[in-house]
Amino acid sequence: MKWIRYEHGFRSIHQGMAITAVFFLFAFIYMQVWLAACFAAVFAMLAFQNIYFSKVGKDLSVSFRSKQKRILIGESEELVMDFENGSVPIWNGTMTISLEDAVAPNSDHTKHYSGIYDLTIPFAIGSNKKVEIRVPLEGKKRGLSRVTRVMLEIPHLFGDGFVNMELDEAVFYQSLVYPKVRPLGREIKSSPYKPGETERKQSLFMDAFQPIGTRDYVPTDRFDQIHWTASARMQKLQTKEFLPVSSQSVTLMLNTIEKDRGFLDFEKKVERLVSYADYCMKNNIPYAVAINIRSFGKTPYLWLPSGSGKVQFQKLMVMLAKISDKHAKLSFEEMLRQLEGSGQIPQTAVLITHENDRIKSLSKQWQKRYEVILDNSHERNERVWDNQIMEETETDLTSLSV
Template sequence: MNWIRYENGFKTIHNGMLLTAALFMLSAIFALSALAACFAAVFAMLAFQNVYFSKLGEGLNVKINAKQQRILIGHEEELIMEFENGRVPIWNATLILSMEDSVAPRHEFTKNYSGIYDVYIPFAIGSNQKTEIRVPLEGKKRGKSRVTRVFLEIPHLFGDGSVNMELKDPVNYQSLVYPKVTNLGSELAPSPFKPGEIQQRQSLFTDPFQPIGTRDYVPTDRFDQIHWTASARMQKLQTKEFLPVSAQNVMLMMNALEKDRSNEDFEKKIERIVAYADYCTKNDIPYAVAINLRTFGSRPYLFLPTGSGKVQFQMVMEMLAKISDKYAKLPFDEMMQHMESSGQLPPTIVLVTHENDNIKRYIHRWTKRFSVIVDSSFERNEDEWEKQHLKKTGTDSVIPSA
């Protein structure tokens, strides 16, 4: 692997070698054998250090076992690094790992500088040997964390100075910290506007391929709905009954633009999107996700097509773990206009957005054809949101103070 070397203190070593060599020659000329032996020993020591540190780090390779880890906030993982050395051993070194702060290293020698953690680990490896270093990590906040720097600091054996080695090759490793999964606190009602495949007790539509019984004929029933076999058996006309169904596809739309003077608005909206995605996954409801972050392609915003199940939920979690509030954003009403013009809006639309006058006209128009839910619960206190959706039971009554 390619390392960038930074050498410090070699000029002092070279000057010391010249000085001890001159003193050795003077001692030899004046036949001061004991003094000459001392200067020869010092010269040999400095020459050994010069040769040793000039060859240091040749053949040193590092390998990371896992290239990508996926964890939740508060969960733990391990960064495993395998070092393989060449012929020159490395003693008394310090390994410095720098990584982004979505994960926090659980190590006693750790420093944090403006979004970057530096981990200091004692390091030593023999000639032609392998060693493994494990760094325990904990998910701290939603996002992705990469190892930005691998740095070796090796002090001189004698005197001041050091050799610093920085890995030039990029480290192909990152940790994805998924957003926190919370309970939705409410239910998604199916849309009454379109037929579908989801069974519902009350619906305007029925599935003709799923008969569930018969009933007495009424004059408004169609002729092709009469069950002739049952009518002959009952000696009166019977009409087929079919399973009532409704479409329940959901579009989750998030406004990434933050409200003025609102802290952590972006993160709270993501948590609400995750709550809806979790609810749809548990109830096997197909859903799509759209976020007004600028992207390239036919859609100028971030979009995940309709899907269901654990695979869709995994894709949503990965997408939300990778985005940032620093990305360029598209006005929310422009994204709504583009989706409306595409003609692919599902029966149920969830808008996770703060109050905005620019989108009210779209909401007013969409409510005539779709079931539209405007969710701004993230602006309230979490306790108030839970109390709003708490079912009233006998145990929920307030106990007056004595």
């Protein structure tokens, strides 16, 4: 394993060795035995320190037990590191681990505005030994946390000075902190204008594979809908009745451009998107997600294709953990026009955005063909879902793991 070494204080050690050697020679020439012995002891001490710090830490290796952790805000995890040392022991060292501040130690409740948290740990390891270090961490905010730097400081045994060692290899470890999952507080209705698999009392379409009973025949009924067995039993013509169904697929569209350029506006929109996705997962409703953050590839915005269940919810949570309000953004109106032109909009569209004249006019046009939900509750004064008494949902880490 490669380490970059920064040595401080070795010049004073070399100077001390040279001065001690000169005084030792003078004491030896003038037959001052005890004085020569004292200078020899000091020289041996400085030489030992010089040899020790020239070799210490060169055979030290570190590995991270897990490559990726997934947690919710407020939940705990452990950063586990395995250290293996060579023949030279390390005494009285200090390990500094720099983490992106989506996670932090459990006892730390301060805000870090730099985006990086430096965690300091006492460190010591013997000759040819293995040491395991566990650091308890807690999810503080939605985001992605990676280990950006690992440094080890080893102080000189005698006098001032130290050796700094910085890990010169990429650390393949990251923590994904998912956003809060809160109940939606409303119902998403399916569209009656498109055939599908969702039961709906008022719909233009019937599922021919799900008969639910019979009724009296009327002249407008088709001949192949007559139930002959029931007609013979009832002594009058009976018509089959089928389950009325419609399409219930949803596209969730998130506008990451803030109205007031505030950080909380972005986070509240993300939490609202998760609420809709949680509702769709529990009701087995297929949904797609579009976010107006620029992306490379065929689509210039973030796009999660339609899916349902826990696997789809897991994909969405990973996507939301990796996005930031600092990423480059696409115009929300431009994204809506591209979605409409590509034909990727199902019959129900949810727009999670602040409200302005252009978005209002576009949503009115869509309402003629789609079921449109314009959700701007995050910017209302009453803060709808903040003031509700929020209970714990059934969505936890078990449902998030694939």
